[in-house]
Amino acid sequence: MTAQPLALTHASVDRAAHHRLDEAWLAAAWSHPTTRVFVVSGGQVLVQDTDDGGTEIVMTPAFDAPETEMHRYFLGIDPEDGVRYFALQKDTLPGRMDQAARPAGLREVGGLLSPLQASLMVHAVALENWQRLHRFCSRCGERTVIAAAGHIRRCPACGAEHYPRTDPAVIMLVTDEEDRALLGRQVHWPEGRFSTLAGFVEPGESIEAAVRREVLEEAGVVVGEVEYVASQPWPFPSSLMLGFMAQATTATITVDGEEIHEARWFSREDLRAAFESGEVLPPFGISIAARLIELWYGKPLPRPGSTPR
Numbered sequence: 001m002t003a004q005p006l007a008l009t010h011a012s013v014d015r016a017a018h019h020r021l022d023e024a025w026l027a028a029a030w031s032h033p034t035t036r037v038f039v040v041s042g043g044q045v046l047v048q049d050t051d052d053g054g055t056e057i058v059m060t061p062a063f064d065a066p067e068t069e070m071h072r073y074f075l076g077i078d079p080e081d082g083v084r085y086f087a088l089q090k091d092t093l094p095g096r097m098d099q100a101a102r103p104a105g106l107r108e109v110g111g112l113l114s115p116l117q118a119s120l121m122v123h124a125v126a127l128e129n130w131q132r133l134h135r136f137c138s139r140c141g142e143r144t145v146i147a148a149a150g151h152i153r154r155c156p157a158c159g160a161e162h163y164p165r166t167d168p169a170v171i172m173l174v175t176d177e178e179d180r181a182l183l184g185r186q187v188h189w190p191e192g193r194f195s196t197l198a199g200f201v202e203p204g205e206s207i208e209a210a211v212r213r214e215v216l217e218e219a220g221v222v223v224g225e226v227e228y229v230a231s232q233p234w235p236f237p238s239s240l241m242l243g244f245m246a247q248a249t250t251a252t253i254t255v256d257g258e259e260i261h262e263a264r265w266f267s268r269e270d271l272r273a274a275f276e277s278g279e280v281l282p283p284f285g286i287s288i289a290a291r292l293i294e295l296w297y298g299k300p301l302p303r304p305g306s307t308p309r
């Protein structure tokens with residue numbers, strides 16, 4: 001199956017991590033006329049429509065950007081044209097920069113931006129979430145300060161260095177002997193919203209074991225073989241989704257009722273009919289869940305009301 005690249009997974013920017021501690025280099029890069037800066041605030045950035053019908057992040061040269069040097073994240077260098085990118089973390093997005101500019105989050109525009117801009121945004125949002133939630137030293141409780149162009153927080157009291165945290169989570173499309181797919185509805189999801197099962201990896205656990213444990217806990221189904229497919233950063237606030245295809249060895253479903261309200265086995269025909277009738281809502285567009293279901297389905301998922309094929 002040919003498929004669009006999975007959203008948010010592009011590594012089209014050279015992160016150039018070796019520059020993060022070089023203050024002189026950072027200062028020169030910051031003030032360079034081709035450098036581009038965007039503001040990130042509460043997981044949102046300003047975006048605008050492009051002439052060709054696309055969507056782009058509103059970026060400015062550094063000299064136009066509001067000055068908050070301490071909340072400046074160096075995101076990397078475009079290997080094609082050498083442009084250096086920074087994000088500025090602010091309490092609010094700048095107002096009235098442009099009538100056409102509007103605030104947007106990653107879920108909304110992550111699949112609309114260019115791969116380069118999407119990778120810059122996911123990096124900036126992930127750093128902002130981490131910075132916001134880790135202001136104090138986990139060793140001694142002192143307030144920490146930002147360092148390494150946004151990629152370290154240092155504790156002035158005990159000297160500890162804290163690095164951005166990423167929480168691994170497994171997400172899996174489980175199939176049975178009849179090649180039906182197991183999809184579940186989380187307790188807080190609306191009626192009709194079904195997707196793959198998922199859960200966090202626990203301390204001391206392999207990711208394969210996490211797949212088997214989560215499926216057993218949430219749906220009561222035993223999983224044998226698991227095969228890694230792909231990963232996707234999901235900074236809401238700090239997950240890394242690790243996608244798997246998993247083979248069930250039992251078929252009886254017993255939902256836990258706490259995380260999963262309902263789970264069902266779908267044949268491809270079941271799913272097509274359920275999507276087209278609107279009985280089941282398609283999974284969220286840019287998520288790896290949609291990709292895993294599509295991988296099993298064998299072609300793009302039908303949409304409500306679409307022509308049966």
Ligand SMILES: [Zn+2]
Nearest residue numbers: 137140155158
């Ligand atoms: Zn400390």
